[in-house]
Amino acid sequence: MKTVSILGSTGSVGRSTLDLIAGHRDQFKVVALTANKNIALLAQQAKEFGADYAVIADESLYGELKQALAGTKIKAEAGHKAVVEVAGVKADWIMAAIVGAAGVESTLRAIQQGTTVALANKESLVCAGSFMMDAVAKYGATLLPVDSEHNAIFQVLNPQQLAQVNRIILTASGGPFLRKTRDELRDITPEQAVKHPTWAMGQKISVDSATMMNKSLEIIEASYLFKVKQEKIEVLIHPQSIVHSMVEYIDGSILSQMGAPDMRTPIANTLAWPARMKTTGDVLDLTSKINLSFELIDIKRFPSVKMARDVLDAPSGASTVFNAANEIAVAAFLDRRLKFSEIENVVAETLQMSDIKAIPTLEAVFESDINARRIAEKVVAGVN
Ligand code: NDP
Numbered sequence: 001m002k003t004v005s006i007l008g009s010t011g012s013v014g015r016s017t018l019d020l021i022a023g024h025r026d027q028f029k030v031v032a033l034t035a036n037k038n039i040a041l042l043a044q045q046a047k048e049f050g051a052d053y054a055v056i057a058d059e060s061l062y063g064e065l066k067q068a069l070a071g072t073k074i075k076a077e078a079g080h081k082a083v084v085e086v087a088g089v090k091a092d093w094i095m096a097a098i099v100g101a102a103g104v105e106s107t108l109r110a111i112q113q114g115t116t117v118a119l120a121n122k123e124s125l126v127c128a129g130s131f132m133m134d135a136v137a138k139y140g141a142t143l144l145p146v147d148s149e150h151n152a153i154f155q156v157l158n159p160q161q162l163a164q165v166n167r168i169i170l171t172a173s174g175g176p177f178l179r180k181t182r183d184e185l186r187d188i189t190p191e192q193a194v195k196h197p198t199w200a201m202g203q204k205i206s207v208d209s210a211t212m213m214n215k216s217l218e219i220i221e222a223s224y225l226f227k228v229k230q231e232k233i234e235v236l237i238h239p240q241s242i243v244h245s246m247v248e249y250i251d252g253s254i255l256s257q258m259g260a261p262d263m264r265t266p267i268a269n270t271l272a273w274p275a276r277m278k279t280t281g282d283v284l285d286l287t288s289k290i291n292l293s294f295e296l297i298d299i300k301r302f303p304s305v306k307m308a309r310d311v312l313d314a315p316s317g318a319s320t321v322f323n324a325a326n327e328i329a330v331a332a333f334l335d336r337r338l339k340f341s342e343i344e345n346v347v348a349e350t351l352q353m354s355d356i357k358a359i360p361t362l363e364a365v366f367e368s369d370i371n372a373r374r375i376a377e378k379v380v381a382g383v384n
Pocket of ligand 1: 007008009010011012013014034035036037038039057083097098099100102120121122123146147148199200201202203204205263
């Protein structure tokens with residue numbers, strides 16, 4: 001029996017993870033599940049999977065959670081600290097699927113167990129990448145990428161041949177507005193932005209995909225995960241979302257991983273690793289007249305990709321600011337306080353207004369994150 005915990009079990013990735021576990025109940029024992037506010041689903045999941053712990057980040061919901069779990073042996077806990085602590089409860093495999101920098105401490109705590117951590121929470125790497133990767137080495141943890149692109153690279157990148165890699169090619173669907181001009185983006189609504197053409201995902205990452213900020217975060221994520229310079233990371237638009245990413249070696253070989261756009265495949269890859277498990281996910285039908293197309297990304301149309309490269313060339317604090325500003329801008333857009341077309345401008349302006357320097361400690365990362373959020377909120381207020 002593999003013991004597993006899921007941080008962010010009520011989200012899109014969390015639910016897909018439990019869906020996989022449901023198909024293999026004899027192989028997995030659920031230790032802990034966490035959520036932010038969704039008590040009803042958290043309690044239902046904890047009961048269905050016989051979890052030892054159910055933790056809600058919103059402290060004010062403790063009473064309700066306790067009530068929802070009455071009559072069971074499941075331990076109810078609440079608060080951000082409790083989420084971080086439960087990430088430290090022993091488990092063989094921990095899914096880090098909280099959205100945003102809110103997941104930094106719990107992801108780090110899971111890594112500090114020296115266990116296997118499946119990383120969906122890309123923002124934690126963007127916010128505090130060097131501290132995460134140092135902890136992976138220090139505590140002997142295994143960090144497995146869940147993001148479909150990074151999981152694809154993980155599957156085809158031979159670590160012994162890193163020096164012979166020409167390029168890492170991240171594919172990008174282009175999101176729902178790929179063919180729209182920047183002028184046409186002004187009045188995009190949250191409802192339109194969260195409707196991704198090929199993937200079903202949570203709200204924040206759906207907006208990030210629509211702005212291409214998701215790919216920008218992924219460039220930074222890839223540079224930390226695979227220890228490659230940004231110049232070696234290319235982005236190609238691939239609207240079909242079938243080739244999930246590629247590695248090009250110096251001998252001209254390009255290795256790719258393909259599959260239907262279904263997160264259960266990369267999650268299963270990390271859940272069963274180093275073995276493989278059967279999934280109920282969609283399987284790609286190669287005879288169904290698939291047309292694979294790839295095109296260069298237009299940096300003028302999607303300026304955040306260039307921003308991510310500049311961020312990686314700047315002192316380490318830049319990526320913390322980049323992530324924080326984007327989180328604020330996306331939340332403001334979803335809240336209808338900011339126009340869709342202003343999201344990248346808020347991030348660019350926040351970067352300009354911030355004191356970007358190398359960050360020596362994790363405490364300094366959090367400080368920089370808070371400062372950047374404050375600046376970004378001001379920028380948002382000024383734009384409107
Ligand atoms: P969702 O918004 O669907 O789910 C987020 C999860 O995090 C929920 O369980 C939510 O709880 C919880 N959460 C939100 N805020 C907090 C907080 N402040 N403290 C503790 N828990 C919190 O997101 P996704 O599942 O789409 O994405 C999760 C992560 O995975 C993101 O980093 C995303 O970029 C990454 N990812 C997602 C993919 C996808 O297909 N969805 C693909 C690749 C990467 P509650 O339900 O109570 O709000």
